[in-house]
Amino acid sequence: MAARNETVAVIGGGLVGCLAALGLARKGYPVTVFEMRGDPRNDVAKQGSLRSINLAVSDRGIRALKYVDEAMAYRVLEDIIPMTGRMIHDLAGNQESQQYGLYGEAINSIDRRQLNIRLLEECENINKELGKTMVDLRFHSKLDDLKMGEKVTIISNGESFQFDFIVGCDGAYSATRSKLQKHVRMNYKQEYIDTCYVELSIPAGPNGEFLIDANHLHIWPRHEFMLIALANHDRSFTSTFFGPWGLVEKNLDTGAKALEFFKSQFPDALKIIGHERIVSAFDNHPRGALMQVNCDPYHFSDKAILLGDAAHSMVPFYGQGMNCGFEDVRILLTLLDESSSGRSAAFEKYTELRKDDLKAILKLALDNYKEMSHKVVSPWFLLRKKVDALLCRTLGDRWLPLYTMVSFRGDIGYAEAIRREELHERILKKLEFGALAAVIFGLSRLVPLTVWDRVIKRLLN
Amino acid sequence: MAARNETVAVIGGGLVGCLAALGLARKGYPVTVFEMRGDPRNDVAKQGSLRSINLAVSDRGIRALKYVDEAMAYRVLEDIIPMTGRMIHDLAGNQESQQYGLYGEAINSIDRRQLNIRLLEECENINKELGKTMVDLRFHSKLDDLKMGEKVTIISNGESFQFDFIVGCDGAYSATRSKLQKHVRMNYKQEYIDTCYVELSIPAGPNGEFLIDANHLHIWPRHEFMLIALANHDRSFTSTFFGPWGLVEKNLDTGAKALEFFKSQFPDALKIIGHERIVSAFDNHPRGALMQVNCDPYHFSDKAILLGDAAHSMVPFYGQGMNCGFEDVRILLTLLDESSSGRSAAFEKYTELRKDDLKAILKLALDNYKEMSHKVVSPWFLLRKKVDALLCRTLGDRWLPLYTMVSFRGDIGYAEAIRREELHERILKKLEFGALAAVIFGLSRLVPLTVWDRVIKRLLN
Numbered sequence: 001m002a003a004r005n006e007t008v009a010v011i012g013g014g015l016v017g018c019l020a021a022l023g024l025a026r027k028g029y030p031v032t033v034f035e036m037r038g039d040p041r042n043d044v045a046k047q048g049s050l051r052s053i054n055l056a057v058s059d060r061g062i063r064a065l066k067y068v069d070e071a072m073a074y075r076v077l078e079d080i081i082p083m084t085g086r087m088i089h090d091l092a093g094n095q096e097s098q099q100y101g102l103y104g105e106a107i108n109s110i111d112r113r114q115l116n117i118r119l120l121e122e123c124e125n126i127n128k129e130l131g132k133t134m135v136d137l138r139f140h141s142k143l144d145d146l147k148m149g150e151k152v153t154i155i156s157n158g159e160s161f162q163f164d165f166i167v168g169c170d171g172a173y174s175a176t177r178s179k180l181q182k183h184v185r186m187n188y189k190q191e192y193i194d195t196c197y198v199e200l201s202i203p204a205g206p207n208g209e210f211l212i213d214a215n216h217l218h219i220w221p222r223h224e225f226m227l228i229a230l231a232n233h234d235r236s237f238t239s240t241f242f243g244p245w246g247l248v249e250k251n252l253d254t255g256a257k258a259l260e261f262f263k264s265q266f267p268d269a270l271k272i273i274g275h276e277r278i279v280s281a282f283d284n285h286p287r288g289a290l291m292q293v294n295c296d297p298y299h300f301s302d303k304a305i306l307l308g309d310a311a312h313s314m315v316p317f318y319g320q321g322m323n324c325g326f327e328d329v330r331i332l333l334t335l336l337d338e339s340s341s342g343r344s345a346a347f348e349k350y351t352e353l354r355k356d357d358l359k360a361i362l363k364l365a366l367d368n369y370k371e372m373s374h375k376v377v378s379p380w381f382l383l384r385k386k387v388d389a390l391l392c393r394t395l396g397d398r399w400l401p402l403y404t405m406v407s408f409r410g411d412i413g414y415a416e417a418i419r420r421e422e423l424h425e426r427i428l429k430k431l432e433f434g435a436l437a438a439v440i441f442g443l444s445r446l447v448p449l450t451v452w453d454r455v456i457k458r459l460l461n
Numbered sequence: 462m463a464a465r466n467e468t469v470a471v472i473g474g475g476l477v478g479c480l481a482a483l484g485l486a487r488k489g490y491p492v493t494v495f496e497m498r499g500d501p502r503n504d505v506a507k508q509g510s511l512r513s514i515n516l517a518v519s520d521r522g523i524r525a526l527k528y529v530d531e532a533m534a535y536r537v538l539e540d541i542i543p544m545t546g547r548m549i550h551d552l553a554g555n556q557e558s559q560q561y562g563l564y565g566e567a568i569n570s571i572d573r574r575q576l577n578i579r580l581l582e583e584c585e586n587i588n589k590e591l592g593k594t595m596v597d598l599r600f601h602s603k604l605d606d607l608k609m610g611e612k613v614t615i616i617s618n619g620e621s622f623q624f625d626f627i628v629g630c631d632g633a634y635s636a637t638r639s640k641l642q643k644h645v646r647m648n649y650k651q652e653y654i655d656t657c658y659v660e661l662s663i664p665a666g667p668n669g670e671f672l673i674d675a676n677h678l679h680i681w682p683r684h685e686f687m688l689i690a691l692a693n694h695d696r697s698f699t700s701t702f703f704g705p706w707g708l709v710e711k712n713l714d715t716g717a718k719a720l721e722f723f724k725s726q727f728p729d730a731l732k733i734i735g736h737e738r739i740v741s742a743f744d745n746h747p748r749g750a751l752m753q754v755n756c757d758p759y760h761f762s763d764k765a766i767l768l769g770d771a772a773h774s775m776v777p778f779y780g781q782g783m784n785c786g787f788e789d790v791r792i793l794l795t796l797l798d799e800s801s802s803g804r805s806a807a808f809e810k811y812t813e814l815r816k817d818d819l820k821a822i823l824k825l826a827l828d829n830y831k832e833m834s835h836k837v838v839s840p841w842f843l844l845r846k847k848v849d850a851l852l853c854r855t856l857g858d859r860w861l862p863l864y865t866m867v868s869f870r871g872d873i874g875y876a877e878a879i880r881r882e883e884l885h886e887r888i889l890k891k892l893e894f895g896a897l898a899a900v901i902f903g904l905s906r907l908v909p910l911t912v913w914d915r916v917i918k919r920l921l922n
Contacts, residue, residue: 189652
């Protein structure tokens with residue numbers, strides 16, 4: 001590790017902020033992390049925040065963790081619970097497993113708070129390991145103002161600090177981003193979707209066992225709304241209800257109403273969650289809104305860059321929010337390494353390189369709500385999954401299912417994944433037409449013309 | 462005029478804010494206007510701000526002014542200069558007039574600052590006329606905070622004020638809008654275009670005369686960039702250069718470079734602007750950015766609504782920014798009048814009704830840059846204009862050119878104007894094909910097949 005002259009401030013000590021700090025420190029940059037909130041390690045009471053959906057770490061996230069420090073990756077991922085597929089729960093209480101990959105590949109359930117704590121500990125470790133403060137963690141340190149000159153000046157708690165550049169990792173409502181807009185003509189878009197979420201939980205069983213299979217992401221798909229559950233290390237599950245705001249505000253505004261709703265819509269889930277927990281959750285838990293954010297450019301000169309949700313907040317339905325944020329870190333570090341023409345060029349290349357991929361994953365995440373809540377029970381969806389599996393087994397890398405490319409193949413960019421999937425669709429459409437033509441051609445030789453006439457007339461009516 | 466119990470705050474005392482205040486006062490609402498800046502009437506030095514493009518008031522704007530108060534409309538529009546067409550200046554200095562309407566209809570050049578001052582005077586007039594303060598103008602009054610409860614609380618200059626509802630007319634960088642986002646899940650988009658503008662001016666002639674025709678909007682279209690000029694009442698012209706940021710930052714970053722550029726690109730304009738003015742303008746005037754903003758919804762419950770640029774800032778190329786903002790005021794007032802089920806329903810209907818129209822005008826404004834800078838010299842554009850004129854003269858209201866619908870027919874919504882134009886285009890496409898087919902058919906009878914063969918082969922190569 002070469003020591004660097006440039007100093008860096010990372011704004012936000014969440015998952016992406018911590019990984020950025022660790023990565024930059026490993027590259028030799030002395031890093032100061034400014035985190036608005038307190039240190040989560042001191043806050044035992046808040047075990048399992050009510051507003052955070054459980055996370056699924058997959059290939060892109062793991063790849064980035066390993067890129068920064070392989071041994072560290074194994075440490076922080078120690079408690080993950082692999083999920084090799086979705087478990088679909090129907091109204092009658094039947095369960096059906098749908099595998100994510102073709103070869104048992106898994107995404108991995110992990111508690112957001114636990115992971116954050118481990119990454120913060122790694123920030124302390126790196127200081128011990130290197131015998132000097134490479135990552136200076138400052139909690140209760142809000143970004144109050146930002147000035148751009150020769151250096152970047154940060155005002156926080158009345159104090160002023162100077163850095164060579166800053167990395168904004170302060171989430172969907174990023175203060176860094178809104179302050180950067182005074183310095184750069186930034187295109188910006190935020191869009192709420194008409195879906196609200198309420199956090200629930202499924203306790204461990206009486207003998208400390210998992211009440212449903214731990215190695216699946218559980219879905220109760222009901223078309224317009226759905227319930228999901230991901231396993232925790234303590235054998236409980238974090239469960240989340242998603243539904244349209246209108247439904248939640250009208251029919252799920254009290255615990256009592258929610259209980260009736262769960263009795264009719266999720267009877268098997270209700271049994272394991274328990275009546276009291278449902279009533280209490282819907283009486284007390286906040287209703288969460290889901291928003292997409294994207295901007296362009298992600299950087300300002302060689303002074304500032306935005307990573308993770310601060311640059312591109314997405315809805316949680318592809319399980320890629322954190323994975324994509326970690327990938328941001330990996331790509332930025334790679335570009336800083338590679339760029340011979342300085343940081344400004346590296347930042348510019350980052351925006352250029354990342355723009356299409358980020359747009360792509362935002363779209364995929366949005367579309368996946370329909371897949372999880374609705375399509376997973378469609379025979380066409382299942383048939384398509386089978387066709388993909390068959391073609392992939394035959395053609396290998398030349399025919400990878402979309403889910404595989406996004407979740408298990410971090411070497412393929414999100415935009416490239418969409419391009420390939422669109423190509424697959426075009427090919428299937430042509431094959432479909434070919435198959436239909438073959439059937440028609442075959443039938444035309446066997447069936448008299450008068451019968452054909454009647455069939456076509458009926459189809460047209 | 463019936464007296465109302467509800468009190469209103471209008472945030473922003475610009476053009477749209479003033480008209481909203483006047484309109485609401487006429488409906489009986491006592492209005493307080495909070496304007497961040499000082500009173501422009503006290504600021505004689507700033508005659509003709511350097512960052513404001515001259516405005517063209519057209520049917521929608523005039524309609525809204527008259528809706529609020531017909532006599533007032535005549536007073537504030539006293540000094541307008543009608544422009545019945547574009548004057549296209551080519552490189553050789555030739556001028557060609559292109560009429561906007563079929564029957565001499567005009568858009569009208571007006572000085573933004575002058576109009577603002579007149580509208581502020583009208584706010585004082587209404588108080589005198591009614592013998593009580595219906596519009597209370599507060600200058601140097603920034604919106605510092607906004608609290609929503611039974612009433613809306615505004616914090617400004619350390620004081621706190623309460624109102625039944627507020628109307629945000631505080632422009633593209635609206636503080637009302639950003640504070641409202643804490644109370645409503647607001648979709649929001651801002652997008653910069655890669656065009657920069659620099660304000661210039663053409664003085665009156667030595668005998669106080671207009672140096673070019675006053676009744677045209679002058680354009681020097683050069684495809685990638687352009688110069689425009691609109692007449693002022695004092696016989697000068699406000700002129701604006703528009704071009705890509707890259708060009709301006711690289712080739713027009715100093716007055717000396719700009720002078721060389723104008724010599725080669727706008728020799729006739731340079732003659733009337735003068736060398737010194739060009740040098741001084743490009744050495745000293747700020748470079749302006751152009752941004753589009755749109756959001757959804759435009760309101761929060763029955764407490765707040767956004768009008769004008771605060772809700773939808775557009776690029777200036779259709780001359781509709783102010784006209785559209787004035788139309789906002791007219792439509793809001795009409796809905797408040799009509800709504801029997803209260804303000805909340807009126808605000809909701811406003812968002813619903815206005816959404817498509819505002820999206821439509823944003824798109825039209827954006828597309829019109831290409832029309833002004835490039836298409837106006839295309840023979841296809843001129844041919845289409847002639848076809849439109851011919852069809853409109855024959856079919857009347859059933860075939861109105863797009864420009865006529867947008868600028869001269871405020872009774873047709875922007876979205877409806879686009880729909881009709883798209884229909885016209887589809888019809889023309891079919892007619893084109895029909896005409897082509899007729900020609901081919903005719904030729905096929907006259908020309909031997911071997912000749913046809915050769916023609917088609919050549920076309921395909």
